[in-house]
Amino acid sequence: KAGVTQTPRYLIKTRGQQVTLSCSPISGHRSVSWYQQTPGQGLQFLFEYFSETQRNKGNFPGRFSGRQFSNSRSEMNVSTLELGDSALYLCASRLSGVKETQYFGPGTRLLVL
Amino acid sequence: DAKTTQPPSMDCAEGRAANLPCNHSTISGNEYVYWYRQIHSQGPQYIIHGLKNNETNEMASLIITEDRKSSTLILPHATLRDTAVYYCIVIRGNYQLIWGAGTKLIIKP
Numbered sequence: 114k115a116g117v118t119q120t121p122r123y124l125i126k127t128r129g130q131q132v133t134l135s136c137s138p139i140s141g142h143r144s145v146s147w148y149q150q151t152p153g154q155g156l157q158f159l160f161e162y163f164s165e166t167q168r169n170k171g172n173f174p175g176r177f178s179g180r181q182f183s184n185s186r187s188e189m190n191v192s193t194l195e196l197g198d199s200a201l202y203l204c205a206s207r208l209s210g211v212k213e214t215q216y217f218g219p220g221t222r223l224l225v226l
Numbered sequence: 227d228a229k230t231t232q233p234p235s236m237d238c239a240e241g242r243a244a245n246l247p248c249n250h251s252t253i254s255g256n257e258y259v260y261w262y263r264q265i266h267s268q269g270p271q272y273i274i275h276g277l278k279n280n281e282t283n284e285m286a287s288l289i290i291t292e293d294r295k296s297s298t299l300i301l302p303h304a305t306l307r308d309t310a311v312y313y314c315i316v317i318r319g320n321y322q323l324i325w326g327a328g329t330k331l332i333i334k335p
Contacts, residue, residue, distance in 0.1 A: 155325055212317075215323065217269035
């Protein structure tokens with residue numbers, strides 16, 4: 114079974130721009146979570162989507178948003194990029210139940226100049 | 227929220243068992259302990275998880291103390307490819323992962 118895939122793998126943007134990242138979960142998995150990883154803050158939870166609805170949300174500003182499609186694929190959008198948004202963005206999927214194990218994709222490395 | 231404490235770094239000789247400790251003294255009765263590892267900024271890889279009992283799979287063993295305030299991840303025969311940052315995580319009420327700083331494990335030949 115194919116793992117979680119994320120596109121693009123690397124991205125360079127400038128301040129003020131917006132960016133959209135994509136995540137395809139493991140086949141059959143209906144929950145997708147997004148995390149931001151930076152050297153200073155470590156790995157932080159952004160939000161989780163299940164059945165096209167946001168189920169949980171972390172403590173990030175409204176510039177960070179997401180959505181999930183009927184095929185469980187998910188996108189994350191960051192508007193008005195700031196230098197501090199430079200990070201590794203990770204997507205994780207799980208079957209459905211909140212107690213299920215999460216499996217991570219390889220991540221998208223975003224650099225904001 | 228339950229937090230975890232891990233040593234920042236550890237060394238282990240190749241072929242030996244690597245024992246990685248984790249303290250989670252504020253863990254609640256229904257909170258699971260999960261272990262992931264991350265190799266050089268790749269996506270974290272799931273290793274094992276447990277609630278009360280010791281667990282074993284093809285990758286590792288997890289030993290949880292009876293009071294559940296600490297646990298140890300055991301890699302029975304460490305190889306160079308096991309060099310990574312290992313995260314001990316407690317699942318919070320909404321079942322999202324709360325990540326600490328992890329332990330950087332270096333396997334030496």
